[in-house]
Amino acid sequence: MAQSRTRFSIGLHILAWLLLGFQMLFYVPLSWHVSIPAAFWVWQVVVLLMMIALFYTNARIIVPHTIIRKRPGQFVGWLFAALLLIQLVAYVYRLETGLDSKLRALLGDKRHHSRFPDNFIFLISLLVLGLSTSWALLIHWQRSEKLKQQWQQEKTLAELSMLKAQINPHFFFNSLNAIYALTFLDVEDSRKALHTLSRMMRYLLYNSRDEHTTLAKELAFLKDYISLMRIRSNDKLKIYTELPESLPESYVAPMVLLPFVENAFKHGVDALTETEIDIRLNLSAEKLHLLVINSIVHNNHHPHTDEGGIGLTNTCRRLQLLYPDRHSLQTGINAAGDYEVNLLIDLNA
Secondary structure (H helix, E strand, C coil): CHHHHHHHHHHHHHHHHHHHHHHHHHHHHHCCCCCCCHHHHHHHHHHHHHHHHHHHHHHHHHHHHCCCCCCHHHHHHHHHHHHHHHHHHHHHHHHHHCHHHHHHHHHCCCCCCCCCCCHHHHHHHHHHHHHHHHHHHHHHHHHHHHHHHHHHHHHHHHHHHHHHHHHHHHHHHHHHHHHHHHCCCCHHHHHHHHHHHHHHHHHHHHCCCCCCEEHHHHHHHHHHHHHHHHHHCCCCEEEEEECCCCCCCCEECCCCCHHHHHHHHHHCCCCCCCEEEEEEEEEECCEEEEEEEECCCCCCCCCCCCCCCHHHHHHHHHHHHHCCCCEEEEEEECCCCCEEEEEEEECCC
8 A cells, every 4th residue: 555655656746747847848839839949948958857856855855854843944045045046047057058039039029038037937946846845744744644643553552452451350350259259159050160260261361362353252251251140149139131142243342341241240239139130232233232230239329430340440441442433331320220331332343
């Protein structure tokens, strides 16, 4: 892509100079219908070469060292010096070759050629300087924007890596606590839980490193987590799930759904009172919808503001970075008095 743009830019420059050369060397002179002296053709070639040198000297050297570095006074000085030098070259050449008198003799009253300053040279020099300055500033702006985008991308990737690194240990810590508590109640269930956890950790090690994973793998991971929570839960907790058996080949950021489900189990379960957790997930027209509803335990009315909420907080930040303007997240207490998370992600790239 970069090579194609470079070739296109070079081709465009060559075409522009060919058009200017045709205008100066053929179109205008040949329209006079007279025999033009050789000194005129030589002069037109010299003017074309001076304009090319003026264009690239100004664009590549002068503008980067003056305007871009906030030195407008030096640029104005260069502007006057360049225009004066070109006028002096034109004056000396015309004087030495007698080109003005020869052209007046050929063209009669049709043309008037002043020796100093040369109006044609002055106007074309201003045009070339204006185009050159505009082109140099455009190139500088494009490079600055590209560097800014690269810097922003690197910053975003670094922040995402940090957030994901914080989420994974947070999940692992909570899961180990759950299995540890289970070992006092049922050894066989704790073994099943360890097997499930090992499968989940394999997913974390080999799939969560990438920027995206398949939605099917993320769903399997989510089901494993819910299964793990079912093993350690008592009869007081009712878990309702509505999860698809299979999903199309769509991609999602890894570990972006789990913290919302984990938050429900962490803050919506009580050993003494009956509580409910409802988890629903569906995909329609590349729109991923996750709904998580959990009962509010009386001693924890603000489940999203507690000290251990780093996973949920970081996930919200990851959503902002990964799906800007492509996701909707609503959290809070619903009309039934339960805590509700309503997440919608547009998976279309």
